Amino acid sequence: MTDALTTLSVDWCTGRNGIFVIAAAAAVVTGVFVANHLNPADKDAERFKKLAKLPSPPGAVPILGHLLVVGTSPHLKFSEWGKTLGPIFAVKMGSSRTWVVHNSPDVVRDILDRRGATFSDRVQTHLLEAISGNGDMFFMSANGPYLRAWRKHTNNTISKTRLEKDYSNIFKSETKRLLLNLLERGNVGPEGIDPFDDVYLYVINVISLIVFGKNFTKDDADYRQVLQITIDFIQVGSKVLEEFFPFLSPLYRGAIGRAAKVQFEIQQVFGRFVDEVKQDMKEGNERNCACNEYLKAQETDEEGHLYDKASKFWLGGCYGRTLCGPGGCASFIFAGADTSAIALLGGMSMLARQPEIQDRAFAEIKANIGLDRLPNDMDESSLPYTNAIITELLRFRPPSWFGIPHSNLYDEEYNGYHIPANSAHVINVHGLHFDPDTYPDPYAFKPERHLDADNTRQHYAFGAGRRICPGAFLAEKLIFTTLARLLWAFRIEPSLDAQGNPVEVPMPDITKPTPIPPRINVRFVPRHDNVERLCRA
Numbered sequence: 119m120t121d122a123l124t125t126l127s128v129d130w131c132t133g134r135n136g137i138f139v140i141a142a143a144a145a146v147v148t149g150v151f152v153a154n155h156l157n158p159a160d161k162d163a164e165r166f167k168k169l170a171k172l173p174s175p176p177g178a179v180p181i182l183g184h185l186l187v188v189g190t191s192p193h194l195k196f197s198e199w200g201k202t203l204g205p206i207f208a209v210k211m212g213s214s215r216t217w218v219v220h221n222s223p224d225v226v227r228d229i230l231d232r233r234g235a236t237f238s239d240r241v242q243t244h245l246l247e248a249i250s251g252n253g254d255m256f257f258m259s260a261n262g263p264y265l266r267a268w269r270k271h272t273n274n275t276i277s278k279t280r281l282e283k284d285y286s287n288i289f290k291s292e293t294k295r296l297l298l299n300l301l302e303r304g305n306v307g308p309e310g311i312d313p314f315d316d317v318y319l320y321v322i323n324v325i326s327l328i329v330f331g332k333n334f335t336k337d338d339a340d341y342r343q344v345l346q347i348t349i350d351f352i353q354v355g356s357k358v359l360e361e362f363f364p365f366l367s368p369l370y371r372g373a374i375g376r377a378a379k380v381q382f383e384i385q386q387v388f389g390r391f392v393d394e395v396k397q398d399m400k401e402g403n404e405r406n407c408a409c410n411e412y413l414k415a416q417e418t419d420e421e422g423h424l425y426d427k428a429s430k431f432w433l434g435g436c437y438g439r440t441l442c443g444p445g446g447c448a449s450f451i452f453a454g455a456d457t458s459a460i461a462l463l464g465g466m467s468m469l470a471r472q473p474e475i476q477d478r479a480f481a482e483i484k485a486n487i488g489l490d491r492l493p494n495d496m497d498e499s500s501l502p503y504t505n506a507i508i509t510e511l512l513r514f515r516p517p518s519w520f521g522i523p524h525s526n527l528y529d530e531e532y533n534g535y536h537i538p539a540n541s542a543h544v545i546n547v548h549g550l551h552f553d554p555d556t557y558p559d560p561y562a563f564k565p566e567r568h569l570d571a572d573n574t575r576q577h578y579a580f581g582a583g584r585r586i587c588p589g590a591f592l593a594e595k596l597i598f599t600t601l602a603r604l605l606w607a608f609r610i611e612p613s614l615d616a617q618g619n620p621v622e623v624p625m626p627d628i629t630k631p632t633p634i635p636p637r638i639n640v641r642f643v644p645r646h647d648n649v650e651r652l653c654r655a
């Protein structure tokens with residue numbers, strides 16, 4: 119419109135062809151009239167049509183989109199495409215929505231961080247709705263008052279300050295249990311042990327104590343159920359074909375039924391845990407846990423934001439979709455356990471491969487903390503090198519290359535490009551973390567690169583914007599306390615073969631789209647005599 123008016127006034131002033139000017143004026147007036155009487159959506163549609171399309175790689179075919187060319191390591195392909203397509207580009211994964219790949223820190227900041235109000239929805243499919251109880255599990259909740267209320271409470275409940283004030287003992291006691299298990303079995307024979315089960319039990323216990331005030335032993339029936347549901351949740355929830363080919367949805371009924379069954383089990387098992395917290399509360403024995411806090415917040419929720427009235431989900435009326443529903447509390451276990459365990463097991467494999475890093479960290483711990491006490495979750499500022507190991511770990515092998523995609527409900531514009539409504543937005547974590555301009559020699563595991571880092575964001579492992587991982591402080595404290603204590607207590611060494619030669623410890627496989635923790639066999643060799651005494655104290 120501005121352009122048309124400019125042209126008109128120029129023509130008018132130069133006095134060329136009056137008829138033309140009148141016709142143009144009439145056209146503009148008609149245009150103004152029509153534009154003013156179109157509904158806003160139509161006006162927007164006109165505006166968006168004029169915008170440029172996002173750059174897109176070659177090789178898309180009807181129905182399949184880029185699926186054939188994207189291959190089995192999409193994150194590596196995205197990084198390759200990013201080199202020619204620039205900071206933002208679009209791919210078609212099947213026949214459904216546009217996938218927008220964020221390929222530079224500026225794009226992540228401009229879109230996800232700064233325009234969080236519009237880019238904080240989640241991609242929905244029938245299967246995801248079923249498995250998440252229609253968003254009862256927060257990582258799938260739509261953007262809105264319910265999500266905002268929940269995030270506000272959560273940011274407070276597991277903030278850095280609250281973790282230090284209320285939950286520090288959990289990190290301390292659970293790491294001691296882990297260390298004692300490793301001490302007992304970790305250096306018995308040359309074959310060492312696979313720490314997988316110990317690490318999973320430990321991580322689930324830390325999170326469950328913070329959320330429900332409850333922990334498990336590995337033989338507890340409750341623990342076995344939690345593990346089974348977690349496995350089912352990941353298996354059923356990761357069936358992405360419905361997302362890629364929505365027109366085949368009648369064929370997904372079986373999978374959707376299985377997803378609803380997993381959600382039902384979540385309500386049953388985690389519902390029991392919530393009931394235990396409620397019961398203790400009723401009896402005047404309030405537990406120091408997030409669930410207790412949510413229950414209380416719900417009681418005083420006068421505006422009703424903590425209960426999502428839009429929920430279609432109803433399970434025999436047992437809980438509805440509330441802040442403290444079992445699904446909500448279970449979200450912490452599902453979002454936090456696997457990710458943290460992957461980071462810890464990846465860390466153990468990287469440390470076993472690079473003993474010089476262990477020695478440098480041990481020297482730092484010995485100099486700044488000493489051997490007469492274990493390092494704890496509040497020693498972060500005294501142990502910069504140990505902290506740098508964790509940052510490097512989250513850069514080098516983040517637990518997910520894509521996080522959880524964000525979505526925008528409506529058409530949007532970015533830098534002259536049209537971003538279609540309902541696009542899925544993914545951060546190209548691999549591309550950003552292996553950019554040689556930001557991280558020279560990116561394929562080397564070098565904690566020291568973070569020692570002199572300024573305040574800029576060091577990695578994108580926790581996502582961005584309004585949906586950024588609310589458990590990031592918890593995860594960082596958990597990983598820090600565990601690794602600092604492991605480094606204080608042990609040398610993590612490769613197992614030995616029949617001839618007594620060290621067996622190479624595998625690195626987490628970078629080609630897998632979802633980093634899976636490597637199954638490793640390592641030996642935990644105590645560094646000094648204080649380990650057992652102080653862990654039993």
Ligand code: HEM
Binds near residue numbers: 461516589
């Ligand atoms: C190393 C460990 C962890 C990593 C790498 C990680 C990473 C992520 C990522 C990438 C997202 C999506 C962010 C986005 O949409 O931009 C996320 C969401 C989430 N994480 Fe974590 N996470 C970790 C640990 C935890 C822990 C310990 C908890 C809680 C106990 C947790 C709870 C959540 C929840 C509830 C969400 C959903 C938030 C929402 O949708 O608004 N995470 N996490």
